[in-house]
Amino acid sequence: MAIAEAPALAGRREPVAIPARETLGHRITRHWADYLYVLPALLVMLIVIGYPLIYTVWLSFHATPPRTGEWVFNGTQNYQDILSGPRFWRVTMNTIYWTVGSTLFAFILGLGAALALHNPFRGRGVVRALLLIPWVVSAVAAAYVWRWILHSDYGLVTGMLKSWGVIDRPLILLDSKSYVMPTLIAVNVWKEFPFVMVMLTAGLQTVPEGLLRAARIDGASTWNQFWHVTVPHLRGVILITTLLLFVINLNSFTLVWLMTGGGPANASQLWITEIYNIAFRSLQFGMASAFSVILFIIMLALGYFYVKALTANAPRREG
Amino acid sequence: MTFYEPTRNPLIINRRRLMGFLTGAVAAGIVTKSEALAYLQDASEKTGVTAEEWNPETINALAGTREVDTEADLHALVPETTEGTIQYWNVGPTEPDPQITKDLYQEFQDTFARYYPNITLENQNVGYNDMLDKIRTAAAGGAAPDVAKMPILWGVEFAARGDTSEVTLEEFGWTAEQFWPGALKSVTWDGKLYGVPTNNETMAFIWNKQIFADAGLDPENAPATWDDVVAYSNQIKQETGKNGYGMVAKVNAGNTPFRFMPVMWAYGGSALDEAVDEPTYETTMINSPEGIAALQTYYDMYVRDASVPTAALTNTQTENQDLFIAGEIAMMISHPSEYVAMQGRAAAATGADKERADQIVANMAYGLIPEGPVRRAVVFGGSNAHIMSDAAHGAPVNRDAARALVAMLTGPEWSLKNNWTDSNPANLVGFETKWMKQRLEEIAFLEVTTAMLPYGIPFPVVPESPEVMNIIVPEMLQNALTETMTVEEAANDAADRINALIASR
Numbered sequence: 020m021a022i023a024e025a026p027a028l029a030g031r032r033e034p035v036a037i038p039a040r041e042t043l044g045h046r047i048t049r050h051w052a053d054y055l056y057v058l059p060a061l062l063v064m065l066i067v068i069g070y071p072l073i074y075t076v077w078l079s080f081h082a083t084p085p086r087t088g089e090w091v092f093n094g095t096q097n098y099q100d101i102l103s104g105p106r107f108w109r110v111t112m113n114t115i116y117w118t119v120g121s122t123l124f125a126f127i128l129g130l131g132a133a134l135a136l137h138n139p140f141r142g143r144g145v146v147r148a149l150l151l152i153p154w155v156v157s158a159v160a161a162a163y164v165w166r167w168i169l170h171s172d173y174g175l176v177t178g179m180l181k182s183w184g185v186i187d188r189p190l191i192l193l194d195s196k197s198y199v200m201p202t203l204i205a206v207n208v209w210k211e212f213p214f215v216m217v218m219l220t221a222g223l224q225t226v227p228e229g230l231l232r233a234a235r236i237d238g239a240s241t242w243n244q245f246w247h248v249t250v251p252h253l254r255g256v257i258l259i260t261t262l263l264l265f266v267i268n269l270n271s272f273t274l275v276w277l278m279t280g281g282g283p284a285n286a287s288q289l290w291i292t293e294i295y296n297i298a299f300r301s302l303q304f305g306m307a308s309a310f311s312v313i314l315f316i317i318m319l320a321l322g323y324f325y326v327k328a329l330t331a332n333a334p335r336r337e338g
Numbered sequence: 339m340t341f342y343e344p345t346r347n348p349l350i351i352n353r354r355r356l357m358g359f360l361t362g363a364v365a366a367g368i369v370t371k372s373e374a375l376a377y378l379q380d381a382s383e384k385t386g387v388t389a390e391e392w393n394p395e396t397i398n399a400l401a402g403t404r405e406v407d408t409e410a411d412l413h414a415l416v417p418e419t420t421e422g423t424i425q426y427w428n429v430g431p432t433e434p435d436p437q438i439t440k441d442l443y444q445e446f447q448d449t450f451a452r453y454y455p456n457i458t459l460e461n462q463n464v465g466y467n468d469m470l471d472k473i474r475t476a477a478a479g480g481a482a483p484d485v486a487k488m489p490i491l492w493g494v495e496f497a498a499r500g501d502t503s504e505v506t507l508e509e510f511g512w513t514a515e516q517f518w519p520g521a522l523k524s525v526t527w528d529g530k531l532y533g534v535p536t537n538n539e540t541m542a543f544i545w546n547k548q549i550f551a552d553a554g555l556d557p558e559n560a561p562a563t564w565d566d567v568v569a570y571s572n573q574i575k576q577e578t579g580k581n582g583y584g585m586v587a588k589v590n591a592g593n594t595p596f597r598f599m600p601v602m603w604a605y606g607g608s609a610l611d612e613a614v615d616e617p618t619y620e621t622t623m624i625n626s627p628e629g630i631a632a633l634q635t636y637y638d639m640y641v642r643d644a645s646v647p648t649a650a651l652t653n654t655q656t657e658n659q660d661l662f663i664a665g666e667i668a669m670m671i672s673h674p675s676e677y678v679a680m681q682g683r684a685a686a687a688t689g690a691d692k693e694r695a696d697q698i699v700a701n702m703a704y705g706l707i708p709e710g711p712v713r714r715a716v717v718f719g720g721s722n723a724h725i726m727s728d729a730a731h732g733a734p735v736n737r738d739a740a741r742a743l744v745a746m747l748t749g750p751e752w753s754l755k756n757n758w759t760d761s762n763p764a765n766l767v768g769f770e771t772k773w774m775k776q777r778l779e780e781i782a783f784l785e786v787t788t789a790m791l792p793y794g795i796p797f798p799v800v801p802e803s804p805e806v807m808n809i810i811v812p813e814m815l816q817n818a819l820t821e822t823m824t825v826e827e828a829a830n831d832a833a834d835r836i837n838a839l840i841a842s843r
Binding site: 084085086087088166170171172173189191193194196279280281282283284285286296299300301302304 | 471474475478495498499500581588589590647648649650651652653657660661664666801802805808809813816817819820822842843
């Protein structure tokens with residue numbers, strides 16, 4: 020192991036051993052048995068992740084006429100067609116609207132629920148369990164039930180509001196270009212907020228009670244305790260939760276697909292549903308692959324930040 | 339195998355007899371005088387279904403005139419000892435379907451197992467709106483089944499890509515005379531045959547007589563023209579608060595083109611040029627003045643009058659059924675099976691709901707689909723059985739077992755029984771069997787949907803058809819109905835997309 024001169028610490032000048040960086044080859048040689056154990060898993064990952072990835076990237080540089088199914092190399096034409104078309108940007112705006120809206124409101128609701136349920140009260144466990152139901156319900160079942168609840172003509176909401184005399188015409192939500200996205204976001208928030216609640220509940224339990232007590236003794240208001248003590252402790256959990264939620268929402272398919280299919284008039288078309296349309300309805304696999312690669316790059320960037328956030332405070336393990 | 343020569347020819351009626359029949363039909367309210375004349379003048383050249391040959395009288399006379407022995411015929415074609423496993427995908431019955439449909443579906447599988455005890459039939463019932471995506475993906479990945487029964491619209495796309503095998507009618511024991519020419523056209527690509535028709539049908543116009551009466555309309559007669567449908571729909575909305583016409587405009591739902599294209603054709607427009615006598619499929623007429631006029635009727639009903647379900651943009655015919663049995667819509671286009679389906683729903687209802695549903699079933703009426711300024715039209719629908727290619731299947735297809743299955747599916751007995759309430763046997767010998775006689779006795783309104791057959795127009799027989807009909811046409815409707823575009827812009831946008839598709843051939 021290399022020996023280096025360490026910076027002066029508390030006035031003492033003693034040589035400190037700093038581990039030199041090992042190359043991957045050295046590490047494999049030194050820990051060959053460990054790597055042998057994980058080799059099957061690595062091979063499986065290579066097959067189920069690596070191969071489709073390379074295949075998709077390669078396919079994205081080809082035109083694949085639906086009529087013949089042939090592959091014709093066309094360079095970056097698919098990328099140019101996607102990025103120069105107005106539809107891509109419209110779908111991108113929808114996706115940003117959906118992702119930011121869902122993540123933001125799910126976080127706010129989840130945080131509120133976590134804070135409300137943090138202090139003990141009678142029946143807290145039951146309330147927590149009830150609030151978890153949307154998270155554990157299958158997305159397919161949730162989509163169909165919500166579609167029925169919100170159906171413009173015979174939906175539960177329209178029926179109830181009509182019978183109460185609140186409205187005299189159907190409430191148009193999923194069939195309205197203006198209201199479809201807020202409606203879908205509301206359903207998604209209902210589905211996702213328990214996840215935030217669980218994550219933040221766990222985080223809240225790590226906030227030192229002593230610090231909060233000290234803040235109270237120093238005269239800090241409830242808001243100041245929350246803002247200056249609780250939030251800094253939750254920062255890591257918040258970052259990871261929102262990043263994870265952001266990525267999940269960016270990849271959303273089930274709810275939107277089953278409730279609206281991207282309609283009406285593409286008003287709720289997202290990246291993933293658009294890719295599905297291009298691939299399996301228009302049979303342009305090359306174009307769909309290019310779209311997927313663009314999305315993959317964006318996800319990769321987000322993944323980088325996610326991993327960075329995850330490992331920010333973790334001590335580096337060597338050897 | 340027994341060679342079945344269809345015996346319908348002796349029943350071709352002469353002009354005088356046909357006029358006599360039509361006079362009766364006019365009196366019965368099935369057709370109007372102008373429609374009766376149209377029968378004589380406009381026997382469809384596109385489907386080969388002529389009114390002289392195919393009308394309620396001839397169909398009734400044919401039924402029950404021939405005995406068939408399916409088991410013996412099949413074994414003469416493919417030996418009983420044939421072995422193997424065969425995967426078969428099809429759009430089978432769903433929960434709302436009549437019980438008899440479900441029973442016969444199971445009986446088909448049981449009977450095949452009895453006829454061929456050494457062939458394992460792996461039957462997969464796939465939802466109508468999922469089947470196309472699923473089988474496309476499977477074929478692209480070499481995981482398609484050995485045999486698939488697909489709606490008439492899809493076959494050519496698979497044939498053009500080499501996903502289905504070339505076949506001959508003779509290898510199943512059939513001749514071309516046993517099928518309507520329009521049906522055979524739907525399985526023909528580049529002059530070769532890639533499937534065998536299993537069933538063919540046309541829809542009819544259905545209305546609720548009670549709502550008509552409540553709205554001050556004549557409950558005994560369907561609207562004569564599409565302009566009348568718009569006016570009736572609005573009057574019903576104004577007078578009763580209920581929805582007039584059961585519009586369907588969902589994207590990628592087969593129900594949408596089946597209900598919109600008859601309007602488009604009636605006004606003289608078309609997606610390509612499928613409605614003209616000699617279609618080339620090289621040009622689009624969707625944004626012609628006639629096509630725009632057709633789209634305008636939908637706009638008028640949905641936007642201007644708000645006289646149709648507001649959820650039309652996400653509704654399929656299944657939702658229309660719910661609305662119809664709840665007495666919330668007055669008119670719709672559908673199969674003869676709709677009556678049986680409504681009876682089933684009424685039987686499943688309880689209390690006040692049942693009373694209302696029973697009344698609605700009692701007030702159901704069937705008539706010809708209204709005509710437009712140019713013609714009366716309906717989609718010539720149906721399904722075909724295809725043997726997939728080895729490449730699409732991902733392994734050699736068990737051809738003998740596949741032949742046995744396809745021969746059974748397309749034979750006189752099962753091409754009829756498998757489509758008991760909602761279609762007609764594609765194998766015309768099926769019309770001569772005792773089961774056809776039974777159907778005619780049991781299924782109400784079958785004669786009306788049959789009377790629509792001569793007005794049938796097939797979807798364009800090109801590989802691009804599914805995308806045009808399932809994506810571009812419904813998106814055009816949505817663009818216009820949500821006012822994302824004007825009616826004209828929506829039609830032009832659709833035309834541009836169709837032209838781009840044609841150019842990419």
